[in-house]
Amino acid sequence: MAAQQAVDSTGDPVGSAKGAESGVPGPPQGSEPSPDSLREREIGAEQEHLDRVYRRLEEKIDEAEFLMNDAARRGQVGTPGALAERDAQVFRAGVHLNRLNNEFEDFLFGRIDLLKGKDGKKGPDGAYTAVEPAEGAVREDGTADIAETLHIGRIGVLDADYAPLVIDWRAPAAAPFYRSTPVEPGRVVRRRVIRSKGRRVLGVEDDLMRPELTAFLDGERLAAIGDGALMAALGQARGHTMRDIVASIQAEQDLVIRAPAASVTYVEGGPGTGKTAVALHRAAYLLYQDRRRYSGGILIVSPTPLLVSYTEGVLPSLGEEGQVAIRAVGSLYEGPDGGQATEYDSPAAARVKGSARMLKVLRKAARGALELGEVPARLRVVAFGRRLELDTEALARIRASALGGTAPVNLLRPRARRLLLDALWAQSGAGSRHTDPELAAELRSGFDEDVSAEDSFQSFLDAWWPELTPRSVLAAMADERRLARWSRRVLNQNEVRRAARSFARKELSVHDVALLDELQALLGTPVRPRPRRELDPLDQLTGLEELMPRREETQRERAERLAQERTEYAHVIVDEAQDLTPMQWRMVGRRGRHATWTVVGDPAQSSWSDPEEAAAARDEALGSRPRRRFTLTVNYRNPSEVAELAARVLALAMPGAEAPRAVRSTGLRPRFRAAQDGAPAGALREEAARLLGQVDGTVGVVVAMRRREEVRRILAGLTAPDGPAADTGRVVVLGSLEAKGLEYDATLVLSPAEIADESPAGLRVLYVALTRATQQLTVVSTPRDLPDAEGVPDLLRD
Ligand SMILES: Nc1ncnc2c1ncn2[C@@H]1O[C@H](COP(=O)(O)OP(=O)(O)OP(=O)(O)O)[C@@H](O)[C@H]1O
Numbered sequence: 001m002a003a004q005q006a007v008d009s010t011g012d013p014v015g016s017a018k019g020a021e022s023g024v025p026g027p028p029q030g031s032e033p034s035p036d037s038l039r040e041r042e043i044g045a046e047q048e049h050l051d052r053v054y055r056r057l058e059e060k061i062d063e064a065e066f067l068m069n070d071a072a073r074r075g076q077v078g079t080p081g082a083l084a085e086r087d088a089q090v091f092r093a094g095v096h097l098n099r100l101n102n103e104f105e106d107f108l109f110g111r112i113d114l115l116k117g118k119d120g121k122k123g124p125d126g127a128y129t130a131v132e133p134a135e136g137a138v139r140e141d142g143t144a145d146i147a148e149t150l151h152i153g154r155i156g157v158l159d160a161d162y163a164p165l166v167i168d169w170r171a172p173a174a175a176p177f178y179r180s181t182p183v184e185p186g187r188v189v190r191r192r193v194i195r196s197k198g199r200r201v202l203g204v205e206d207d208l209m210r211p212e213l214t215a216f217l218d219g220e221r222l223a224a225i226g227d228g229a230l231m232a233a234l235g236q237a238r239g240h241t242m243r244d245i246v247a248s249i250q251a252e253q254d255l256v257i258r259a260p261a262a263s264v265t266y267v268e269g270g271p272g273t274g275k276t277a278v279a280l281h282r283a284a285y286l287l288y289q290d291r292r293r294y295s296g297g298i299l300i301v302s303p304t305p306l307l308v309s310y311t312e313g314v315l316p317s318l319g320e321e322g323q324v325a326i327r328a329v330g331s332l333y334e335g336p337d338g339g340q341a342t343e344y345d346s347p348a349a350a351r352v353k354g355s356a357r358m359l360k361v362l363r364k365a366a367r368g369a370l371e372l373g374e375v376p377a378r379l380r381v382v383a384f385g386r387r388l389e390l391d392t393e394a395l396a397r398i399r400a401s402a403l404g405g406t407a408p409v410n411l412l413r414p415r416a417r418r419l420l421l422d423a424l425w426a427q428s429g430a431g432s433r434h435t436d437p438e439l440a441a442e443l444r445s446g447f448d449e450d451v452s453a454e455d456s457f458q459s460f461l462d463a464w465w466p467e468l469t470p471r472s473v474l475a476a477m478a479d480e481r482r483l484a485r486w487s488r489r490v491l492n493q494n495e496v497r498r499a500a501r502s503f504a505r506k507e508l509s510v511h512d513v514a515l516l517d518e519l520q521a522l523l524g525t526p527v528r529p530r531p532r533r534e535l536d537p538l539d540q541l542t543g544l545e546e547l548m549p550r551r552e553e554t555q556r557e558r559a560e561r562l563a564q565e566r567t568e569y570a571h572v573i574v575d576e577a578q579d580l581t582p583m584q585w586r587m588v589g590r591r592g593r594h595a596t597w598t599v600v601g602d603p604a605q606s607s608w609s610d611p612e613e614a615a616a617a618r619d620e621a622l623g624s625r626p627r628r629r630f631t632l633t634v635n636y637r638n639p640s641e642v643a644e645l646a647a648r649v650l651a652l653a654m655p656g657a658e659a660p661r662a663v664r665s666t667g668l669r670p671r672f673r674a675a676q677d678g679a680p681a682g683a684l685r686e687e688a689a690r691l692l693g694q695v696d697g698t699v700g701v702v703v704a705m706r707r708r709e710e711v712r713r714i715l716a717g718l719t720a721p722d723g724p725a726a727d728t729g730r731v732v733v734l735g736s737l738e739a740k741g742l743e744y745d746a747t748l749v750l751s752p753a754e755i756a757d758e759s760p761a762g763l764r765v766l767y768v769a770l771t772r773a774t775q776q777l778t779v780v781s782t783p784r785d786l787p788d789a790e791g792v793p794d795l796l797r798d
Contacts, residue, residue, distance in 0.1 A: 039204075039225050046194050047201045049151060050108055053165050054199055056157055106196045108166055109247040110152035110177050113217060114187040115144055125156055126164040127173035133187045138213060146189060146217040152177050154246065154318060169246050169318075170258075170288035178254035185209035190222055193247050238697040238745050238774055241313045245277045256598075256630045257282045261290070261571065263625035267600040270660035271646070271771035272637025275600040276741055279573045280311060282598055284318040286571055291323075296570030296595075300326040301588055303576040305342060306734075307741040325569075329584055330510035332591070333517040334567070337471035341508040344705060344737055347759030349502040351609050352495045353511040354581025356617055361477075362515060364486040366409050366522035369473045370399070370465060379460050381424060383450045388424045395464070398423060408524025413465045420461070421448050470519035474512060478503035514583040521590065569595050576740055577601030581608055582617030589621025597622060604654045605768045607737055609760040635660040635771075637743055642777045645670050646770040648796055649752075653763035670777040672791035678783045680750055681714045687778045688731055691746040692720035695775055698730050700744030702769040704754040705735040711750065736765045739772055747773035752795045753785040766795070 115137040117130025127150055138144045156168035167174045180188035188209045195203040206224040215222040236243075249257065256278050259265045265282075269275050283298050302308045305328045312326050330341035345353060352358070379390045390398070402416035403409070425431060425447055434440040451457050477483045480500040487496055502509065508516075572592035574580065578601035580588065599622070608614050635643055643662035650659050675683045684701070691699045703711045712733045732744070736755045749755070749769050756762040770777065785793035 038223050042204050042223055042225055043201050046111070046204060050196060050199065050201055053108060053157055056159055056165055060157070106194070106247065108151055108153040108196060109194055110169070111192040111194060112150050112152070112177050112180070112188050113146045113190040113215070113222060114148045114150065114176070115189060116147035117187055123171070123173055125167050125171045125173055126158060126162055127167055129172065131176065131186050142212065143214045143216065144189070146215055146222065149217070150174070168288060170285045175254065175258060178249045179251050180209050181251055182209055182211065189213060189215045190224060238743055240310070240698065242277070242311045244281070244314045244317045245274065246281065246318060249281065250274075250634065252632055252634070253278045256632070257285050259628060259630070261286055261596045264597040264599060264622050264627045265630070266627045267598070267630045267632065268602060269632030270602055270635060271605065271768070272635040273632035273660050274636055275602070275632060276311060276575050278632070279575050279598060279600050280314045281318065283324050283573060284315060284320045287320055287323055294323060294570050298324045298571045298573065299569040299591055300324060300573045300575060301332065302326055302328050303579050303740045304328055304738055305330070305340060306738055307575070310742055329580065329588070330513050332587055333513045333520065335470060335516065335520050337469050338513065338516060339508060341510045341513045343505070343507045343509040344735070345502050345509045345511050346498070347609070349498045350511050352491060352499045353502065353515060354583050354608065355610070356582035356613060357490050358515060358583055359518065359586070360490045361487040362518050362522060365473050365477055366468070366519055367403055368486055369468050369476050370409065372476055373466065374463060376460055376463055379420065379457070381451050381454050381457050383424065383447055384428055384430055386428055388427050390420070390423055394423060408522060410467050411524040413461070413467070416465050417461060421451060424451060468523050470516040470523060473519050473523070474503055474515060511581065511583070514581065514587040517587040517590070518583060567591065568593060571596050571598070573598045573600070575600055576605070577618065578603050578606035578611070579608055579740065580614060580618065582613050585614065585617035585621045597625070604650055604657050605740075605764055607740070607759070607761045607765050633660055635662040637774055638662050638771055639664050639666040639668070639775065641666060641669050642771070642773050645777065645796060646767060648798065649763060649767045649770055652795070653767050666775055668776050670779060672779050672781065672787070674781050674787040674791040680780055680782055683780045684711065684714055684748070684750065685718060687780055688715055688718055688748055689720055691748060691776060691778060692718070692730060695745035697745035698732060699746045699748065700739065700742065700772055701731060701733045701748045701750065702736060702739045702772065703733065703750040704758055705737060707750065707754070708733060708735045736769055739769055743772050743774055745774050746776040746778070748778045748780065750780050751782045751785055752779065752793045754782070756795060
């Protein structure tokens with residue numbers, strides 16, 4: 001938690017930090033500047049610093065432009081060495097320019113004023129590295145001098161003498177900005193959050209970490225201004241995209257963000273504790289800390305495309321793009337027959353398709369699918385003047401022997417071909433003609449060539465051992481009888497029926513994707529010769545083609561291409577990890593076989609019906625790597641009024657589980673409304689319009705999955721009473737499973753009972769739905785909820 005404010009928004013001391021109460025003599029009455037002028041003065045001081053920073057940035061931009069031009073000039077020299085050098089320079093300067101040209105909304109956002117440190121060592125960013133104050137830094141009379149002031153920003157900036165103007169938020173020297181608390185202040189006396197836009201400083205908010213001290217900076221008493229930066233950030237209206245929290249990361253979150261990358265960092269925390277935010281900031285931190293190592297890419301796996309679009313702006317705002325791929329679990333399969341899956345299976349079908357038992361079924365299907373289509377009954381060829389024939393039985397024996405072991409089916413085709421040739425050769429009897437091994441070998445290779453050249457042999461092979469695609473095998477599983485054969489003793493009849501029906505659908509479901517990916521691994525991709533790139537004849541003459549960079553490719557395109565070609569990553573971050581099914585864990589695990597991991601989740605929010613089975617699959621994916629565990633305990637999203645209501649459902653969903661502590665209160669209790677005659681349309685429209693009128697940002701309406709379309713129609717075109725037409729974009733209707741990870745200023749939940757009854761994990765899904773609001777929550781109940789006279793559903797009563 002943030003420290004208590006020492007001075008409130010009017011500039012007066014408040015709480016225990018009051019100068020007079022703590023026995024610190026204040027300056028004489030009358031000489032104290034008015035709160036407004038104090039604030040103005042402090043803002044003015046930060047403005048001066050920001051001006052210096054921008055002047056320095058402009059110099060750096062000039063330098064970068066010079067480098068680019070210089071590099072271009074070198075390009076005209078034309079020797080291969082100069083060209084390679086030019087390419088590297090253009091790349092570096094381009095990255096630099098890109099960053100600098102970005103007029104960040106708040107390029108500079110923090111400042112810490114520090115006591116003298118224990119030792120005098122400086123880090124590479126020019127700041128002193130000591131965390132603890134030097135002996136004697138505080139005088140016996142409780143006064144102290146500020147020895148160092150650091151400004152924290154999105155990227156580091158040094159002045160011309162290599163003194164730090166801005167410290168990168170990820171640098172070790174910036175850690176005290178996030179870690180210092182009044183209990184363990186270290187060297188920090190004052191922690192300041194600076195609000196700026198472009199080149200203008202708009203405001204400052206201070207926390208005093210050592211309120212008992214009277215500290216002086218350049219002979220003047222250190223002032224403290226503000227209302228609490230964290231609370232100000234939390235109270236802001238939510239839009240359609242997530243904001244970074246770089247200016248207000250809290251100590252327990254900072255520990256996770258900066259945890260060493262080795263092995264597995266495992267983070268649990270209830271709704272709103274900042275798990276997603278922390279995961280994103282951690283990606284940026286890891287890149288900063290060891291860019292070379294993570295050039296292998298960082299993959300962030302997110303549960304839904306909605307959450308991907310909600311969060312994907314955060315990394316660019318932290319100055320990171322390109323190396324990090326944020327992907328929904330439904331779009332992880334990259335094969336040509338893949339795509340973005342957004343369909344959801346019924347809970348019963350999903351339960352079968354996500355289960356680890358599917359692995360056995362898929363193994364059978366991958367091999368069994370060879371029998372599909374028009375399988376020729378016999379193979380006939382003419383070789384060495386003889387008619388040779390392999391009948392059904394012989395062919396079955398050969399196939400079984402080729403399929404022995406676990407190698408991918410598509411890669412076994414050469415082996416099957418060789419076994420066919422062996423059988424034909426044996427039948428030809430030609431092997432006994434020569435005793436000389438060299439002559440026999442020659443004869444055999446002539447035989448193989450002859451047979452292979454025959455069209456009938458080639459077309460037989462194509463039909464008998466076709467190249468299988470994951471999609472074709474999945475489609476084959478839509479046949480109930482066939483699926484029953486492949487899943488004998490694994491799935492029961494009901495499960496087979498449900499799964500087969502779901503495979504018959506044209507659209508891919510989120511759960512299909514993990515199956516496609518598994519099939520891809522079981523089938524393998526045959527090696528094909530790479531098509532040669534078109535060569536410019538002139539370049540071939542000079543040999544320059546190999547040396548020239550592909551000039552038409554921008555940095556962004558290059559990053560995208562690399563991301564597409566990449567199948568394994570250096571670090572994998574799994575968000576909402578509690579939702580991954582066993583089959584999805586296998587898919588994600590394949591992308592991080594040699595990676596380090598960050599896994600964030602909350603078991604109480606799991607929509608998967610069998611958490612133990614999923615945990616076993618997770619442990620298999622993460623292997624024996626050691627785990628480092630963290631818990632986040634503070635709910636930054638929900639006001640306490642909303643959190644209290646949600647805690648009732650948590651007690652039902654996971655008896656004994658502890659709810660995170662909410663830090664804000666709005667004074668607005670959740671509102672309940674029972675739908676008239678069981679038809680919720682009227683109540684939904686009225687309540688949604690009411691909420692639109694009350695909050696500035698978005699209103700999320702969470703309903704059971706099967707109600708989505710109906711409620712979208714009901715709320716189409718809705719605006720606040722007398723509100724502008726643009727309001728319509730502020731209402732978003734979501735199925736219960738789609739609400740994962742998202743948040744809205746106000747949430748309207750329709751029928752808790754319907755959501756809870758949707759699946760065996762329904763209560764946990766309801767817990768998710770009830771924890772999406774940052775300000776207000778309204779619950780509309782139907783008769784199924786058994787509401788009391790106040791409209792409070794049975795499930796939510798005390
Ligand atoms: N230190 C912080 N400063 C400001 N805002 C914060 C901080 N930590 C979290 N938040 C805000 O709290 C909200 C919840 O954060 P986030 O979505 O990361 O939580 P979560 O743990 O992933 O929640 P859930 O489990 O419900 O998905 C976000 O709006 C986030 O920006």
